[in-house]
Structure formats: C-alpha cells, structure tokens
Amino acid sequence: MKLVTFRSGTTSRVGVADAGVVRDVSELLPAGAGMLQVIEAWDELGPALREVTAALPALPLDSVELLAPIPVPRRNVFCVGKNYRDHVAEFGHSGYDTSGRQQELPAKPILFSKATTSVTGPTAAIEPHHAVTSELDYEGELCLIIGRGGRGITREQAYQHVWGYTIVNDVTARDLQRDHKQWLLGKSLDTHCPMGPYAVTADEITDVTALEIETTVNGERRQRATIKDLIFDIPQLIATLSAGITLLPGDLIATGTPAGVGIGFDPPRFLTSGDLVEVSITGLGRLSNRIA
Numbered sequence: 001m002k003l004v005t006f007r008s009g010t011t012s013r014v015g016v017a018d019a020g021v022v023r024d025v026s027e028l029l030p031a032g033a034g035m036l037q038v039i040e041a042w043d044e045l046g047p048a049l050r051e052v053t054a055a056l057p058a059l060p061l062d063s064v065e066l067l068a069p070i071p072v073p074r075r076n077v078f079c080v081g082k083n084y085r086d087h088v089a090e091f092g093h094s095g096y097d098t099s100g101r102q103q104e105l106p107a108k109p110i111l112f113s114k115a116t117t118s119v120t121g122p123t124a125a126i127e128p129h130h131a132v133t134s135e136l137d138y139e140g141e142l143c144l145i146i147g148r149g150g151r152g153i154t155r156e157q158a159y160q161h162v163w164g165y166t167i168v169n170d171v172t173a174r175d176l177q178r179d180h181k182q183w184l185l186g187k188s189l190d191t192h193c194p195m196g197p198y199a200v201t202a203d204e205i206t207d208v209t210a211l212e213i214e215t216t217v218n219g220e221r222r223q224r225a226t227i228k229d230l231i232f233d234i235p236q237l238i239a240t241l242s243a244g245i246t247l248l249p250g251d252l253i254a255t256g257t258p259a260g261v262g263i264g265f266d267p268p269r270f271l272t273s274g275d276l277v278e279v280s281i282t283g284l285g286r287l288s289n290r291i292a
C-alpha cells in the first residue's frame, strides 16, 4: 500500500494512493490521527484499510498537495554518513571531510540526525538560507520507516521492524558541515529534508536491496546506485541503532547517499536558486524540489 499525507483546505489528511488517484481514509481513523498513529496501530488498521479503501471516493493525485508522509516526525531523522564506497572516496578527496579518516572505509556506521523541522514535502521549495550557507548540496537516499519498535533488535529480526520505505533528500550545507566539525547543524536547516512522496509498506517491495536510486539536477543525472551497494546493510543499521536506543514506531532512518554529490566534482557544483533536484527510487516514486 502507498500511503500519503495531503493537504485539504487547512487540515492534513491521510490517504491511500493508487494508479494516479488518492483516497482519503481519515474518516476511518481515530479523530485527529495522522501517519504516525496509523503506523503505530498498523496491525489493526492495515487489514481494515486494505478491505475498504477501494470503495472510497477517488481524487486525482495531481489535484492535491502532498506533504511529507510523516510531516512532523516524533524525533530527529536518524541518518547514516559515508555508507557507499564511491561516496567515501569522493567525500575524502573533497576537502570537506574533517574526520581525519578521509580515505578509509568506516569500520562502524557513522550516525547523525536531522532536526524534525527540516522535513518538508516532496514538491516543496527548498530554502537556500543565503544568510548562513553558500554551499548547498543534495544527497538522495532511501529512508526506512520503523513499524514495531524495540531495543536490542538483531540482524535476523531487523526486517520485521521495518514498516515501510520512503525517499529523502539529505540536503546539506557543506560549509557548516565542514566548519563546525559535526553534521547536525549543516544537515538540519529548515526545509532541508524533502520526504516522500509516499510511505510505501514493506510488503509492496519484494527485495529492497534491488531498488535503484537516481538523483538529477535540472535533468542531468548526478547519482545512480543500487541499494545492495550499501556498506552497512539495513539489518546492520537497525541492529547498531537499537543496541542501546529504543526504536519507536514511525522512526525514520536515512540509509546514506551514493557517489555523485556536488562536492564530488572538481570544482564542486553547489545548488543555486532555481535549480530543480529530483530523487527517484524504483517503486517509491520521486521527490521533485526546486531551490527557492
């Protein structure tokens, strides 16, 4: 099932998207429930939605404004740095990696987070934040959506805790990332986490490692990779994070970006106002965001 959060008047609604239409399922949910509550109660709600959704009125998908599937996550988006080999190399050569281990593959996953207020919709404008950065970059990524929470989740159990998948663009202010020698600030500016367009349930995806990700800027392909190229795979990421942190329903884990980001070029190719950045993943749709 492909779920969406969309705007209707002044309220946001939960819908099910299917073949160019969206069906508003908000009336079937507890009053005020959003996507987080849907994920939390999925064991009961999932089968019910599956049964009755097709009978609901259908709106053309392109007639509604899609928001991020989880517009306000309950906490920061967990993120993974340097998780594709070729990206480790380009980041190392760029001069922006202040870790002191520029050329080495990480021995363990590098984890950081993006503030909840960085999340924005799949077609929303990205703010350039000229007052604080002049080096804006993109990072197309597969994002996991946790269903059943837990601590001490093993590799073997990991996929049982994945509710579904979406796409994020881990937009990055490279000068802040470099100068502050940590990643939170450079990764967390408002609107710097476009997300969506769908929250796709895991049962829709036969083999997530076979999915292909592609990022374009103004139509020019910059990134292309397959999820199986991750250095630390999905079970490893969940096992590492949950070893001492309780994962919660609706938690988001952005799995890392492949080679081809702006600082991978010499000279770097930063984003400027008017640029259109698009990130697509097989079966998950496409983010399409313009720099304001």
Ligand code: MG
Pocket (backbone or CB within 6 Å): 079, 080, 081, 139, 141, 170, 254, 256, 257
């Ligand atoms: Mg990233």
